[in-house]
Amino acid sequence: xxxxxxxxxxxxxxxxxxxxxxxxxxxxxxxxxxxxxxxxxxxxxxxxxxxxxxxxxxxxxxxxxxxxxxxxxxxxxxxxxxxxxxxxxxxxxxxxxxxxxxxxxxxxxxxxxxxx
Amino acid sequence: xxxxxxxxxxxxxxxxxxxxxxxxxxxxxxxxxxxxxxxxxxxxxxxxxxxxxxxxxxxxxxxxxxxxxxxxxxxxxxxxxxxxxxxxxxxxxxxxxxxxxxxxxxxxxxxxxxx
Numbered sequence: 001x002x003x004x005x006x007x008x009x010x011x012x013x014x015x016x017x018x019x020x021x022x023x024x025x026x027x028x029x030x031x032x033x034x035x036x037x038x039x040x041x042x043x044x045x046x047x048x049x050x051x052x053x054x055x056x057x058x059x060x061x062x063x064x065x066x067x068x069x070x071x072x073x074x075x076x077x078x079x080x081x082x083x084x085x086x087x088x089x090x091x092x093x094x095x096x097x098x099x100x101x102x103x104x105x106x107x108x109x110x111x112x113x114x115x116x
Numbered sequence: 117x118x119x120x121x122x123x124x125x126x127x128x129x130x131x132x133x134x135x136x137x138x139x140x141x142x143x144x145x146x147x148x149x150x151x152x153x154x155x156x157x158x159x160x161x162x163x164x165x166x167x168x169x170x171x172x173x174x175x176x177x178x179x180x181x182x183x184x185x186x187x188x189x190x191x192x193x194x195x196x197x198x199x200x201x202x203x204x205x206x207x208x209x210x211x212x213x214x215x216x217x218x219x220x221x222x223x224x225x226x227x228x229x230x231x
Contacts, residue, residue: 035219037219037222043205043224043225043227044222044223044224044225045207045209045220045222045225046222047219047220047221047222050219091159103161103164103172104149104161104220106158106159107158108158109158109159
């Protein structure tokens with residue numbers, strides 16, 4: 001079975017605080033991709049990052065960083081010095097790397113509210 | 117590139133009416149996906165196409181739903197007859213199978229309300 005769990009339904013922080021969004025996944029595939037998407041109040045889904053299962057190197061992009069740990073099946077997302085514009089729903093997704101199958105399994109999302 | 121284009125952005129219809137949602141994928145992308153988003157069920161994959169061929173429609177709720185992709189630049193999702201429980205945001209997304217790891221590009225979605 002393949003599953004993505006985002007246990008945090010909603011998080012509220014004050015601007016400039018750091019915040020970590022958790023993502024835990026289940027898969028029997030040895031090769032897979034993991035993704036994070038952002039859904040701001042306007043409703044569109046914006047691609048943030050992808051990570052393949054062979055690359056456990058953490059990644060930083062500006063105020064965003066991602067911590068992939070295969071040992072715990074987690075792919076957590078940290079926003080440093082949060083801003084009001086970061087307020088959105090964030091989705092973690094899993095995609096098996098199989099020929100002909102490109103389905104994403106999405107988590108239920110974490111709503112982040114950054115208060116001024 | 118204009119991105120994935122969906123129309124209409126909003127649709128309000130009466131129960132029992134036919135609804136057609138439209139999607140134009142990014143040029144050069146050969147995979148197209150239809151997702152439905154609701155508060156209760158989150159993002160659900162309804163169907164996806166590779167090279168215009170439906171590959172997996174196991175997520176289509178029931179026979180009232182049908183999807184077509186007559187060519188590489190156009191797809192439709194049809195609900196006939198529509199019911200109030202079909203109210204949701206429907207997203208279309210496209211990607212390239214040769215660049216799977218780059219992620220989908222989603223359209224802006226169609227918010228469907230069935231009254």
